[in-house]
Amino acid sequence: MDPITTGVIGTLLVFFLLFLGMPIAFSLMLVGFAGITYLSSLEAALPVAARTVYEVSAYYPYTVIPLFIVMGGFAGSSGMTHELYRAFDKWLRRLPGGLGIATIGACAGFAAVSGSSVATAATMGSIAAPEMKRFGYDPRLATGSIAAGGTLGFLIPPSIGFIVYGMLAEQSIGKLLIAGIIPGVILAAAYMGIVVLKVKMNPGLAPVSPEPVTWREKLVALTDIWEPLAIFLLVMGGIYMGFFTPTEAGAIGATTLFLVALIKRKLNGKNLAQALQEAVRISVMVLFLVAGANVFSYFLALSTIPMKVAAWAAGLQVSPYLVHAFMILIYLFLGCFLDAISMMVLTMPVVFPVVVALGFDPIWFGVIAVLMMEAGLITPPLGLNIFTVAGVVKDVPVEDIFRGALPFLLSIFATVILITIFPKLALLLPSMMLR
Numbered sequence: 001m002d003p004i005t006t007g008v009i010g011t012l013l014v015f016f017l018l019f020l021g022m023p024i025a026f027s028l029m030l031v032g033f034a035g036i037t038y039l040s041s042l043e044a045a046l047p048v049a050a051r052t053v054y055e056v057s058a059y060y061p062y063t064v065i066p067l068f069i070v071m072g073g074f075a076g077s078s079g080m081t082h083e084l085y086r087a088f089d090k091w092l093r094r095l096p097g098g099l100g101i102a103t104i105g106a107c108a109g110f111a112a113v114s115g116s117s118v119a120t121a122a123t124m125g126s127i128a129a130p131e132m133k134r135f136g137y138d139p140r141l142a143t144g145s146i147a148a149g150g151t152l153g154f155l156i157p158p159s160i161g162f163i164v165y166g167m168l169a170e171q172s173i174g175k176l177l178i179a180g181i182i183p184g185v186i187l188a189a190a191y192m193g194i195v196v197l198k199v200k201m202n203p204g205l206a207p208v209s210p211e212p213v214t215w216r217e218k219l220v221a222l223t224d225i226w227e228p229l230a231i232f233l234l235v236m237g238g239i240y241m242g243f244f245t246p247t248e249a250g251a252i253g254a255t256t257l258f259l260v261a262l263i264k265r266k267l268n269g270k271n272l273a274q275a276l277q278e279a280v281r282i283s284v285m286v287l288f289l290v291a292g293a294n295v296f297s298y299f300l301a302l303s304t305i306p307m308k309v310a311a312w313a314a315g316l317q318v319s320p321y322l323v324h325a326f327m328i329l330i331y332l333f334l335g336c337f338l339d340a341i342s343m344m345v346l347t348m349p350v351v352f353p354v355v356v357a358l359g360f361d362p363i364w365f366g367v368i369a370v371l372m373m374e375a376g377l378i379t380p381p382l383g384l385n386i387f388t389v390a391g392v393v394k395d396v397p398v399e400d401i402f403r404g405a406l407p408f409l410l411s412i413f414a415t416v417i418l419i420t421i422f423p424k425l426a427l428l429l430p431s432m433m434l435r
Contacts, residue, residue: 007303028292035299066279067250068158072114073275074257083224090221097199100145107149111156112232121150125392138205144404151374156184175430190411297349310357320358335376378405
């Protein structure tokens, strides 16, 4: 067989193995290894696989992954999520859908000290869901707000999504993290707009809280947000100003949050072990995915498919933005069947050369890609955040949570369109970084 046919068959075989239930990291590794062996030789394939696994696991900058995950664990242990929710609740409770808006605001605040969308959804689900139930909020609106708000953990830095994209596309992780700040704020505001719009159309979805909040209570509540704000400014501000690298920022953030939890006497053996175990679990998963993707990418490079596809896309007599729209539709479709990181790992070997050939900025496209990964977190039938919320809020059926979250997809698409029309929204802050 010619190399291109071999590459096509290999790609189809990956999807077949996924259908059979094989983990995506091993599917990519197995097919990539077999493809290299077929197109080259066993003597070439063995060192590629061995070297790739070693290099990915031993590459110092990738230690940023467990550090950011540990940050989120320590933030949850310190009670920071409760304090954030309490502060937003005091200020926003009297607005239409105020508790839903407060939930999204608290999700954004927690996302600023945690790199995991699942952790954000799970933590806020346990805090916000009982409160909204107490005030008679519609279960779909309540759980949909939590699931959608949780996706902000994938966009607002520190973000595992940007780290994985940077690893796969060989782009600056620091610039990618900073690029997510403005889009993250825009998306959080758009989510809040969806809540307000739904409640304006049907006030019965979210009764206004009868409990008055004095200005003194509101001002006191502001003291609850200084910790996450200070840590976000320390970590992201240090990266932005060039004082330290993302890995050093993760270490500083994790150490600071550890000390905060220790000083507040909220840290014990159980939640310390949980934070470390979660960091190990997610880090190993991500590193194996990246290693598998790298082996598969080597195979695809031998098949010449990425180069051929990139040349074909660049030669089309259509606007590059039409190709961009087509890629977004592909991501939307894949989000129905794959988790966010797997989707990025699987597509980037082919998609990224096309992005470069079309002249798009890789940092800008990283923001677009992460936004579409977010959409996959709440898209049926396999939206990971939906099932995370369902595991916490056990009295609401999964299908109702899906229905509650679907309107928030409009916010993601609107943000994608806005950043496509105004790329500076993603590129302004990275362009001003000192290094």
